[in-house]
Each structure stands twice: as structure tokens, then as C-alpha cells.
Amino acid sequence: MANPSSDDLLNATPPTGRLAQFGYAYKLTKRLDPKVTIAMLGWGLGAAAVVFALLYLLVGGSIFGLVIAIVLALMFGVLAATTTLSRRVQRAQYKQIDGQPGAAYSVLDSDRRFKRNWALTPMVQFNRQQDMVHRLIGTGGIVLLAEGDPARVKPLIANERKAVARYLGPDVAVDEIVVGPDEAAGQLPLPKLASTLTRRGLRKKNLTSMQASEYSKRLEAIASKTGPMANLPKGPLPKGARIPRGGMR
Incomplete structure (x- = not known):
């Protein structure tokens, strides 16, 4: 058999x-x-x-x-x-x-340890090639998490940095992490993502709990509740899936 x-x-x-x-x-x-x-x-x-x-x-x-x-x-x-x-x-x-669109978000969304210290907003920036940037806010600070082609995610990160500065002020620090296999180029491999952010959330106190909550609520209130992100599935996007045109950069 x-x-x-x-x-x-x-x-x-x-x-x-x-x-x-x-x-x-x-x-x-x-x-x-x-x-x-x-x-x-x-x-x-x-x-x-x-x-x-x-x-x-x-x-x-x-x-x-x-x-x-x-x-x-x-x-x-x-x-x-x-x-x-x-x-x-x-x-x-x-x-x-690894390598699928939305893989980093899928890993973090299923990790309970990570969720204790971070608020995760998926795909705050994305493009036609399905490169994307997720926004993390917690006591460890504000982190823009990018996955996709390293060159193509740079303008997406820059766009989101401008948006955060516009709504929270230019003095609010924003860090960035690009998920990828090339550690020599400063990328963070997918298997190390959840543990790295969990440690950062526990050890690094860039924001108070009240600040993290306030910033998260302020940005979420500004974000559109009926925009193209509303109907996107969680986790890695299936092969051949298309991102709604309204959210493309």
C-alpha cells in the first residue's frame, strides 16, 4: 500500500x-x-x-x-x-x-509570546510585486518589518516612516527590520524573527506601556476600516493571489 x-x-x-x-x-x-x-x-x-x-x-x-x-x-x-x-x-x-508573501506576518501572528509585548498591524505598505511592510508597536518601540525584495521595500519603508512622523510627530523613533536570509547584509532570517522580537519586547523599553497603547490606537484610528486591507486573508498569500489595486504603491 x-x-x-x-x-x-x-x-x-x-x-x-x-x-x-x-x-x-x-x-x-x-x-x-x-x-x-x-x-x-x-x-x-x-x-x-x-x-x-x-x-x-x-x-x-x-x-x-x-x-x-x-x-x-x-x-x-x-x-x-x-x-x-x-x-x-x-x-x-x-x-x-519562507519566501512566500506574508510569511513573516504568519509567523508572528501565531506566536503567543510575541503578542504579549507587541501590537501588529499587517501590510501598512505594499506594492504590485507583493513586497510589504508591517508595523509593530510595543514597549520595545515602533518597528517597521519589511519582507520582499530588499531594494523594493526601501521606498515602502520610507513611505511608512513619513506616515508615522506625520501622525505621531517627527521625534518619535522608528526602527526597521528586513526579513531575509542574508544576515551579512543586515537581514533577519525568518526562523530568528519571533525570538528576536520577543527578546526586544522584554528587554528594550523605548516606550512606556501607555505610550505604546496611545500610539497604536492613534494610528489604528487613522487607518481606513473599509480599505483594501479589510478583505485580505491572514498568513502567507496563496500563489497567484493579487493585492487589491487600491492599496498598491
Whole structure:
């Protein structure tokens, strides 16, 4: 019997049982990351071996000590394997959507840690080529997050900087981040995006909570509620999708 394709797995309804969910995540990840099995075995067996050796030395060579060492070693080994799978699942998801329009927004919109410290307004600027700029406001400051061709997003960032200065004042600091694989050119890779912004939101206090809330509400009140953004779907845009003409730059 033929194995189900990755499309079949993606379109199938995810199982509800914990073991079934584990198996589903493993099969789906293996389609995109063939080394996931080796990684899980390596981390799982390595953690089990280290824990067993330490406990055996501490507890001693009695039967009771041996049983305790084996049980705890197995528990830590399983924990290490499942943690490895979880990280590989996330990495496979990033790999699957990386480069698609709206990928950065999709990553941030699904990250609960990020949402605790930031208000995210998607696609405040965009063009016909589906390059786009999202606006973030939080205690970490105001950040314009661009995704797309680095050269084409520059005028989009400049337009949004002017808009923020016009409505909030020229003295309000605005930072920018361009999502992309070229770290040497100052871009931020998609897998590092959520963690970088989460750390910034926790550690960097450029705005007070009241300032962040006020700025966010002021810009949201100015933005059109019935404009071309209203009907755009969340997450990466499907291939071939067109951005409404009214919002093009």
C-alpha cells in the first residue's frame, strides 16, 4: 500500500489523541526534514545515556538504584526526543513558508509570546510585486518589518516612516527590520524573527506601556476600516493571489 503524500497529510484532519498527534507531526516533518529520525535518536539516546551514567554513579550499583537509573534515563530520553521533534517541526514550517508573501506576518501572528509585548498591524505598505511592510508597536518601540525584495521595500519603508512622523510627530523613533536570509547584509532570517522580537519586547523599553497603547490606537484610528486591507486573508498569500489595486504603491 502506498504511503500518503505530504499533500494528503496536510489536507487530512489532524488527530486528537496525544500519541496520534505525535505520529502525525513526525510523519509530516519527515517529508520536509528527512534527518528528523536521526536527530531524535541522537538526542534521545544521548540524554538517556548521560542521565543513566550520572544516576548510576550517584545511587550506586544496587538493584533499586539500577531500576531508578533506567526509568529516569528513559524519561529524559523521551523528553529529549520529543523536544527535538518540536524544534524540527517549527523549522520545517519555517522552511515551507519562507519566501512566500506574508510569511513573516504568519509567523508572528501565531506566536503567543510575541503578542504579549507587541501590537501588529499587517501590510501598512505594499506594492504590485507583493513586497510589504508591517508595523509593530510595543514597549520595545515602533518597528517597521519589511519582507520582499530588499531594494523594493526601501521606498515602502520610507513611505511608512513619513506616515508615522506625520501622525505621531517627527521625534518619535522608528526602527526597521528586513526579513531575509542574508544576515551579512543586515537581514533577519525568518526562523530568528519571533525570538528576536520577543527578546526586544522584554528587554528594550523605548516606550512606556501607555505610550505604546496611545500610539497604536492613534494610528489604528487613522487607518481606513473599509480599505483594501479589510478583505485580505491572514498568513502567507496563496500563489497567484493579487493585492487589491487600491492599496498598491
